Amino acid sequence: MKAGNPPDFAYTSNVSISQLHILDLVEDVTDVVDEAIAKYGAIMPGLNAAKTAQFDGRWKAIPLIGTTTGYYARGDKLKEKGIDPASLKTIVDRREAALAISGPDFYGWGFTPNQSGDGFGFLIAVVQAFGGHFTDEAGQVVTFDTPETVAAFEFLRETYDRNGKYAAMLPPGVESWNDTGNNEAYLAGQIGFTQNAFSIYAQAKRDNNPVYPNTLLLQAPAAINGDSRDGGNVGGWMTIFKGAPNVALAKELALNLLDPANFSKIAALGSVLFTPAYQNLWTPELLAAEPNLATIKQAVDVQDPFLGQSWPANPNAGVDAIRAQGVLEQSVGNVISGRMSPADAVKDAHNKMRDIFEEGGMPQP
Numbered sequence: 001m002k003a004g005n006p007p008d009f010a011y012t013s014n015v016s017i018s019q020l021h022i023l024d025l026v027e028d029v030t031d032v033v034d035e036a037i038a039k040y041g042a043i044m045p046g047l048n049a050a051k052t053a054q055f056d057g058r059w060k061a062i063p064l065i066g067t068t069t070g071y072y073a074r075g076d077k078l079k080e081k082g083i084d085p086a087s088l089k090t091i092v093d094r095r096e097a098a099l100a101i102s103g104p105d106f107y108g109w110g111f112t113p114n115q116s117g118d119g120f121g122f123l124i125a126v127v128q129a130f131g132g133h134f135t136d137e138a139g140q141v142v143t144f145d146t147p148e149t150v151a152a153f154e155f156l157r158e159t160y161d162r163n164g165k166y167a168a169m170l171p172p173g174v175e176s177w178n179d180t181g182n183n184e185a186y187l188a189g190q191i192g193f194t195q196n197a198f199s200i201y202a203q204a205k206r207d208n209n210p211v212y213p214n215t216l217l218l219q220a221p222a223a224i225n226g227d228s229r230d231g232g233n234v235g236g237w238m239t240i241f242k243g244a245p246n247v248a249l250a251k252e253l254a255l256n257l258l259d260p261a262n263f264s265k266i267a268a269l270g271s272v273l274f275t276p277a278y279q280n281l282w283t284p285e286l287l288a289a290e291p292n293l294a295t296i297k298q299a300v301d302v303q304d305p306f307l308g309q310s311w312p313a314n315p316n317a318g319v320d321a322i323r324a325q326g327v328l329e330q331s332v333g334n335v336i337s338g339r340m341s342p343a344d345a346v347k348d349a350h351n352k353m354r355d356i357f358e359e360g361g362m363p364q365p
Contacts (some may be wrong), residue, residue: 006241006242006244007241007244008241008244008246008247008249008250009238009239009240009244009254010238010239010240010241011064011236011237011238012061012236012237012238012239013235015237016317016320016324017052017060017061017239017315018052018315018316018317018320019317019320019321020060020239021053021055021060022317024242025241025242026060026061026239026240026241026242027060027239027240027241027242027244027247028058028059028060029059029060029061029062029238029239029240029251029254030058030059031251032059032062032251032254032255033059033062033063035255036062036063036254036258037278039255039258040258040260040276040278040279040280040281041278041279041280041281042278042279043063043066043277043278043279044066044232044276044277044278044279044282044301045300045301045302045303045305046066046068046231046232046299046301046302046303046305047063047066047231047232047234047277047300047305048231048305048307048308048314048315049063049234051307051314051315052233052234052314052315053234053237061234061237061238061239062237062238062239062254063234063236063237063277063278064234064236064237064238064254064257064258064277065234065235065236065274065276065277066232066235066275066276066278066300067197067198067233067234067275067296067300068231068232068233068296068299068300069121069196069197069220069233070195070196070197070198070200070201070217071195071217071218071219071220071221072186072193072194072195072196072200072201072216072217072218073085073088073094073097073192073193073216073218074101074191074192074193074211074214074216075214075215075216076214077101077106077108077192077214078097078101078192078216080101081097081100081101083100083101085216088218088221089221089222089226090129090221090222090223090224091125091126091129091155091221091224092224093221094193094221095109095159095166095169097192097193098166098169098192098193099165099168099169101192102168102192105190106190106192107168107169107170107171107185107190107191107192108169108191108193109159109166109169109170109171109174109192109193110171110174110182110185110191110192110193110194111174111182111193111195112174112175112176112177112178112181112182113156113160113175113329113332113333113336114175114176114177114178114329114333115326115329115330115333116177116178116179116329117179118177118179118181118182118195119177119329120309120323120326120328120329121195121309122195123156123328123329123332124309124328125195125220125221125229126152126156127149127152127153127328128229128311129152129221129223129224129229130149130151130152130155130223130224131146131148131151131224132144132146132148132149132151132152133149133312133313134309134310134313134318134319134322134353135310135312135313135316135318135319136312136313137313138313139310139313139314139316139318139319140318140357140362141357141364141365142350142353142354142364144346144349144350144353145346145347145349145350146346149346150342150343150346153331153332153335153342153343153345153346154342156332156336156342157335157336157342160174160175160336171185171190171191175333175336182194182196182200183196183199183200183203186200186204186211187200187203187204187207187209187211189210198272198273198296199273201215201217201272201292202271202272202273205271205290217292217295217296219295219298219299220299220306228302228304228306229306230299230302230305230306231299231300231302231305231306231307231308232296232299232300232302233308234277235275238254238257240254258278258281260281260283263276263281264281264283264285264286267281267286268285268286268289271289271290271293272290272292272293272296275293275296275297275300277300309323317360318356318357318360318362321356321360322353322356325352325356327349327352327353328349330349331345331346331349331352332345334348
């Protein structure tokens, strides 16, 4: 961008649209989104798309893929132990089930706390399950240091204690896995529960891996108090950069990609990897291509979706900055390693988050 030669068009995933907007790097694409909605139906309500990419009523990115996090369980292992998957409502329920199905060379727990996309997603889900959160509802004040967050950290300390109750369910090295660790372990038939993008499921299906027919796709675990945490996210955005030489052609390309003549073919081949962000692109033919697509559609079609990592605030650049700097994973690492107590680690992380907000121009009380 600074060189004066920006690309016309980009597909972005796991990129902060808020930050792109604040830095004034992307074009207004409201006309494209409006046309897409007119042609292909409303954006799936469970995606929180407008809260992520609409600013002052103007769109700064075009939704392409509507997806959610995959929560996987080995159905055959649960059946062997007489565990009903429908009873596994919360992360606490799933921890007990993971321990129950563990045995020689098989480990129930496939969630890493290490700094990574998967690690962050798992850890913030645990914190929020106990009622903890990064900020207030306005997204302006850090509110991490609470008894609820400390309770979540205590849960994590107990879970990853190699000398404790749950040691038998922990795979070797799970504390230091990167984003491929749980993929490899699940596909090798070594773990019973994990969460991940749908690449695991798609690869198992493509390779005729024996874990594929034994994989259950579960809904997001409810909070400890029973509140729903269901919802989805836009797994792929299309953006047009400021100063691009061919803005009109880039907009035409975006609409061309969404045309069912193109999108439906890619979605059918991509199965769970390439699911629609628009209501009318969820056709009966697509849903028939893969039985677990119905579970994904349910998550992205929920009318009152969970806000995700920014909860209770709308998605915002401050929370994105916390994620980018790995504060959460580092603080949990301090607990698991024994360097800090849960209470001290939460307080330390809270102060670091305050510093991030202050540096970003959001003074803290």
